[in-house]
Amino acid sequence: MKDLIRTVLSIRQKRRSPPAGPTPPEGAYVIRGEVRMLVNQRIPRDLWNWMLLSGWRTIPVKKDRRKCMELPPDALLELINAHPAERDIVHGRILARARQP
Secondary structure, X not given: OHHHHHHHHOOOOOOOOOOOOOOOOOOOEEEEOOEEEEOOOOOOHHHHHHHHHOOXXXXXXXXXXXXXXXXXXXXXXXXXXXXXXXXXXXXXHHHHOOEOO
């Protein structure tokens, strides 16, 4: 009911990005806007710092019901293997491959 009232009265508030946190464990998901990625590799600390600056955050709730586009399973490995100078280019390619689940 509250959802309907918020929609009718146009009083929705956009969710703020969660605060930066520690490196996520394997098996967790990270999110950037409407895109979600599975952490299936250990993320090096320098890459995680870069990802935080790029807007990636760990999902703060256990059961996230948001509708997001999914990145392919090899996306994180591509970022890990990318040279630091080429991360922005690789990141753009990866985001372009996001698909609805």
